[in-house]
Amino acid sequence: MAICIVCGMGLCMEHAVRKDVDVWEGGYPLPSRRVKAPLPRILCPECYAALYGK
Structure with a gap:
């Protein structure tokens, strides 16, 4: 388990x-x-895509 540091999603x-x-x-x-x-x-896939454009 991990928590996204941007949005807090588990x-x-x-x-x-x-x-x-x-x-x-x-x-x-x-x-x-x-x-x-x-x-x-640790980031969720949505936040990673929003921050780094990948």
Whole structure:
């Protein structure tokens, strides 16, 4: 079981889409730097298609 981080829909692992998102840290306004390890996120197929156009 998983929950979509965008809409909150409950998902089985067959329909869950895992997307590793880059994480940025830094002060405002600059400099920013990318954190080495990406953060895993779980999306439903509808939200994944809406956000990433795939």
